[in-house]
Amino acid sequence: MKQNYTVRHGALEGIEAFLAVARHRNFRRAAAQLGVTPPAVSQAVRALEARMGAALFVRTTRSVGLTEPGQRFLDRAGPAFEELVAAGEAVRDIGQRPTGLLRLSVPRAVVPLILEPMIASFCRAYPEIELEIAASDEMVDLAAGGFDAGIRLGQFIAVDMVAVRLTPSFSFVVVGSPDYLKRHGRPERVDDLRNHACLRLRRSNGAIAPWAFVDGNEAIEAMLSGPLIAHDYPTLLGAAMRGVGLAQTPRPIAEAPIAEGKLEPVLDGIAATTPGVFLYHPGKRQVLPKLRAFIDHLKSAA
CATH class of the missing domain: 3.40.190.10 (Periplasmic binding protein-like II)
Structure with a gap:
């Protein structure tokens, strides 16, 4: 039986505030780290405690400590939150500069004619890009196959693709x-x-x-x-x-x-x-810096 699944609204709200307070054991210093006011941190933590159904901190006029539920939450939420932050930074990095794995679907005949002459210079110019060339004469679904782009004869490229000419007709x-x-x-x-x-x-x-x-x-x-x-x-x-x-x-x-x-x-x-040989990809909005670097290098090497 198919189960219904929904993402709870605000499921992650308050976690960063909780972690900052747990790190500093102080609401004011946590607020300074986050760049917000102490009342805003207090409100975020109270809302998180209400969702959890348990007090996470023991508060006195002189100190802040973790309750048992708070310590258990910190032990599991802390590493998970850090992993989310790292994941976001990795995605941002790929979206802002030429780096990461660049996968291309290419006919075998094209490799020696177009790609081999420029592979070495491209790898030297962009050492943070891993270039993977899947040499196959089958037409593949780029998205389903996990490819950034493909290279094919012009007459075989779908009309909804953005095509970049690589050779004359x-x-x-x-x-x-x-x-x-x-x-x-x-x-x-x-x-x-x-x-x-x-x-x-x-x-x-x-x-x-x-x-x-x-x-x-x-x-x-x-x-x-x-x-x-x-x-x-x-x-x-x-x-x-x-x-x-x-x-x-x-x-x-x-x-x-x-x-x-x-x-x-x-x-x-x-x-x-x-019509000639073209590089094609799903659309201008989806061109990451790694693919843009490859297209520009191909053009300059032509």
């Missing part, structure tokens, strides 16, 4: 190894791909991604077949370099093997483009 390139193209020929049209081994990507929602092209103003999606299905672009790219088949990947991650002669592009004239 770029094309998707079809690539194959020189040996594969020598053995199987170079496709000249989309229809030619049906005679090739096409390496495909399975998206996080379980669907196999079609290959995308543009013919004039017409967008074309081709559902193809081949010997390999992977969940990330680096795996597809590695298989293409080993001659397993053709792969369609974002051009930035294929540029290095193309420049090294390990891969050759085909069908460049009808390559589809993507």
